[in-house]
Amino acid sequence: MRLRGIRGSRNIEDRRRSSGGAKAGLGGVGLLVVLAIGYFAGIDVTPLLQQTPQSAQTSRDISPEEERAAQFTSRVLATTEQVWSNVFQTQVGQSYEPPVLVLFSGVTSSPCGNASGATGPFYCPADEKAYLDTAFFATLARQLGARGDFAAAYVIAHEVAHHVQNELGILGQVNERRQAAGEARANALTVRLELQADCLSGVWARSVDGLLEPGDMEEALNAARMIGDDHLQRRAGRVPQPHTFTHGTSEQRSRWFATGYRSGAIRDCDTFGADQL
Template identity: 75%
Template sequence: MRLRGTRKSSNIEDRRRSGGRGGAIGGLGIGGVLFVLAIGYFTGIDVTPLLNGAPQSQPSQTRELTPQEAQAGDFVASVLATTEDVWSQVFPQQVGENYDAPTLVLFSHQTSSPCGGASGATGPFYCPADEKAYLDTAFFATLAQRLGAKGDFAAAYVIAHEVAHHVQNELGILGQVNEARQRSSQTAANALTVRLELQADCLSGVWATYVDGLLDPGDIEEALNAARQIGDDTLQRNAGRVPQPHTFTHGTSEQRARWFATGYESGNIASCDTFNTDRL
């Protein structure tokens, strides 16, 4: 992705120098994340099954950022700026409303939010209560080295996915899904969350359409590969488990890649209606 010379977003809250905020918490397993989903629709990518037992960096009171961390922060700010530019254009055109951009919180090791605490093992997430996305930039290394999703556009897709949850919040979809989940059984609630996540993948594809001029050859395949690598079925297999569809909360690898492609090919929010289709 060609970001040199592009602007950087100022909607960044960098907590990495203090090692995060809030008390220490352990890694959240699948059950833990689903519990948080049930009470706060805490939406993100759960990679804890792959990271259990992996060494975690310890937070410090104050520290200087490493060159790699500084570079990652610049990358996030540049990608976030592209989402602001795209959705500020798309919202008035397709929704008839102005777009209010989210803040993105960078943290290291652990942090807290109105939706609950999180560790780096939880993966990136969006909290609708404060309209902020949260990201431990160490996740980029996890994405490439442990999840098999290499490339800068794979990382950009992850950022765009969390911003897509904010788009859903702006559209009023997150609140509607949360209300429906509270009236549902766990299995039905999980199924609703899958539709929510696949819609976010599709909206990420819409964003990709509008940044096409910044893309290098192979970038879209990097995003599609990332979507496949973080499908529920693939994550569960890689964790040594037999995939259990009733526990899925993000969709299969095939579904995630297909819905991203749907958004990319259409460039239209209306094509991302995962709640009124029989084929997910």
Template identity: 65%
Template sequence: MRWQGRRGSRNIEDRRRMSGGRAGGIGIGGLLAILAIGYFLGVDVTPMLTGGPGIGTSGGGELTEADRRAGEFVSVTLADTEEIWAEIFSRELGQRYEPATLVLFKAATQSPCGGASGATGPFYCPLDRKAYLDTQFFTTLAQRLEAKGDFAAAYVVAHEIAHHVQNELGILGEANKIRQGSSEAQSNAISVRIELQADCLSGVWARHAGERFGSLEPGDIGEAMNAARQIGDDTLQRNAGRRPMPHTFTHGTSEQRQRWFAQGYESGSVAACDTFSANAL
């Protein structure tokens, strides 16, 4: 992905220098192992990262060169999403796009949707219209989940911003309202459709970003497709030593995530991403 030297976004809230919750002297190897356990099993391992219950504010200390580079990368990727979605909203939807803020943190921080930690993975909070990302997740993505490459990381950012797109369109609020009155299995099924639509919208962004900025390099789409495969519910459960249980899936299978990303990329259209009307995912 060609991103160096390009415009970054102003909608970054960098909490990585703030004092508070800490990783309690855990080495990088131990930290990655703990993060992987939490991500694979859906377990909140925040107490293991902070040394006690609850979640403090992020980070503390000086930013490393890797931290700075990750922050620059996220800023450029976010700027790309802002430009592309503003254009798509205007041309295809006849609406004005209001960009999200992306919060960068280390170890742990707070959000109106609850505590955020490296163990929870990146997420979007519709209550404050912000996406939350511990850039250490990129290391977890590459080393533990075997999804390497800068476009794999860009796919992660694009997916969270796609949830903001859903929120802007009123889709996320309506879907979550229906989930509240549903059984656990039904709620999970709706969650899968939300996540697969975000994958499709990520593909739409990738198509337009490549055309507008010339940012895609050979192999980039393959990196995103591999990332989608590695974070499918069935693959994560197998890698955690568990038998895949479809009724517990909340994001979709590896095959589904790849297929919907590809559909968005090939079509380049929001209209092609209606997972809620699809008879088969």
């Protein structure tokens, strides 16, 4: 992804030097919008992830690799701000208020609960912030087999897409429906929410097509496949159990991302109206 010359976003809250001191565990509305690598589908992914010890930290040094990841994140976030401002104006007829993205290392707290890098990036509707441990990019590439800068950009775009859903009022509606449903139905609604976020990520990707390099789209599609519920359950040594899925299969995730990329239209990301996912 060609980001040279792209300004960094100002909507970054950097907690990396002071992260630590809280045990991880998301709760409440945070459950709706965690990339999570299948964590809430009941998979123990601890062996797959590099976790930072959860002892209290007061200050820490930031490695050059972390700093490069932070600068990359800031620039990708800036592209989402421009894209969604334009898309909201032309397709929705309203203004777009971008989210703040919190960079942390190890563990952090949010109104949706405490979290660690092991849970993956997440979006919290309560404070309208996305949360990202930049070390997750290394996990994505080395442990999960989703390599490349555009794979990492897809992760950022996915969390921003949850904010788009929040701006459109979708998160609140889904949360109400989930609270009135049984576990299996609630999981099914969450799958549709996550697949819609994948599709919206594709809408963003189409809008930044001029920044893409050869192989970038395959990197994003591969990332979507690597974090499908069925793939992760098999990787954990389990037979896939669709009723426990919360993010969708590898095929569904990559297909809905591709749908958004081909269309570029929010209206074509209506996973809730789709008969078949």
